[in-house]
Amino acid sequence: MVNVANLSVRYGPRLALQNISFMMEKGEILVLVGPNGSGKSTLIRALSGILPAASGAVRLSGRLMNSLSPTERARQLAVVPQSPQLPPAFTALETVLFGRTPYLNFLGQLSPRDEQIARDSLARVDALALAERRVGELSGGEQQRILLARALAQQTPLLLLDEPTSHLDIQHQMTLMELTHALARECNLTVLIALHDLNLAARYADRIALLESGKLKAIGKPAEILTSQIISQVYGWPVQVIQHPFHDSRLVLPR
């Protein structure tokens, strides 16, 4: 589904990403973790095609990413951006309808089918009641759900989420992660999520990719990556990894 080979990305003089290689299978949830500035957001931006690669290649379903037009790309992958700054004057429904852009002509003329898809997407994220509300009036958690709905309206096989939970409280974090997890399973979506919170990563990831200063330090099952040795070393703080008392996953506790 996704094949990243020796990807390097340059930010000014320095390499923000160096020789990143990994693959993703269809329906997989891969969680991207790493300390601040390790390149999580950069990798998401590069994979979404808006940062050019200095070297290496990204393939989506066998096709080279930089051979795709913006429209073709937006039919292959949708992005839920970090701490969104959304134009406040559009309604939630209008905002979700922009997800239909890759299927519209340049005038953006919408069909009843587009509107139906947008409403269905809103319903999926349990936000149909917000359809006519202006985005500026919505809470951070609601806005994140609207953005997820917009990404769903793009009807892409691949979904990229850039720290979607970083500004949310526990309830909204869990709601959003449960929702993303359920959607990925139901619709057989391939999902890449950058996350700050290692415990969320432990709980929802099929596999975890750990970045350290622009390099892929390790990739594997949560149990393989979330060890006290690896995490203590990469994050520069001693941690203890224990079993979650109520859930079959690991918990990372700073000492």
Add this chain to the structure above:
Amino acid sequence: MRPYALILLALLVALLLSIAIGSVFIPPADLWAALTGQSASDTVHTILWSIRLPRTALIALVGAALAGSGAAYQGLFRNPLADPYLIGVASGAGLGAVLAMSIKWPYSLAGLMAVPLAAFFAGLLTVFIVYRLARVGGSLPTTNLILSGVAISSFATSLTSFLMLRSSGELRRALGWLLGGVSLGGWDSVLALLPFLAIGLTTLTLSGHALNLLQFGDDQAAQLGLDTRRAKFIIVIAASLVTAAAVAFAGIIGFIGLIVPHIVRIWWGADYRRVVPLSILGGASTLLLIDTLARVVIAPQELPLGIVTALAGAPFFLWVLRRAKLGGIW
């Protein structure tokens, strides 16, 4: 459809007032007679066809151009205070126009086209300079945009004044033009202006969806499938073309591009597929009304348009600035 009906009605009223009112008032009956080709007096006929109508047409086109490009710049820069005047495009275009006027052109048609073309390239250059100066990373803070706009604008205006003072005679007449005195070119000016506006305003009207997407920022717009570089390039070219053409034929008229789109957004929402065409129609109506006012306030003399729009526009600008600071708009 209601906003369009309302604004077309306003345009109709503004057109009629602009044609009827002036140093000589033409009563409705005579107006009707002269317009439909029935015999009104020769004087009325002459006033109407050689003076009033070309002027009315020119003012309507200029108003449409300034408000349409204002809406586009605001969408493009994601900034409610972007206006062809405030970001310096108008002054840059003015400098280009005066440079072109200072050269003696052999053919009259080439001469007529040289001024708007020079204004266009100078205006475009100004947008790029102001944009480059104001940009910080990926964002374009309001303060930076306005400050660099004002600085570049003063620079261009000083150069323009210098050019005009240096040359004797011919260019001094350009002073009145520069303050937004409409040129006396009659139908020739209207016809020369028309192709620029037809291309530019059509492009801007069709760019509504792209402008909407750009409101999400370049990254999201690209991720939603917009070719952002191409879209921004097309929009900035079209908006600058339209601004430059308006400046070349009517001088520097500020604030119309700020006020009209702003009111349109307050009344009818932020969807650029509507904001652009409604601003174009609203700009034509507004400038016609202001021009009519400018002709009667100190009749038989008339005020330069730029002075009247600045008089009304500057307080409005401060009000918008205050609202923007309070986070009320976007």
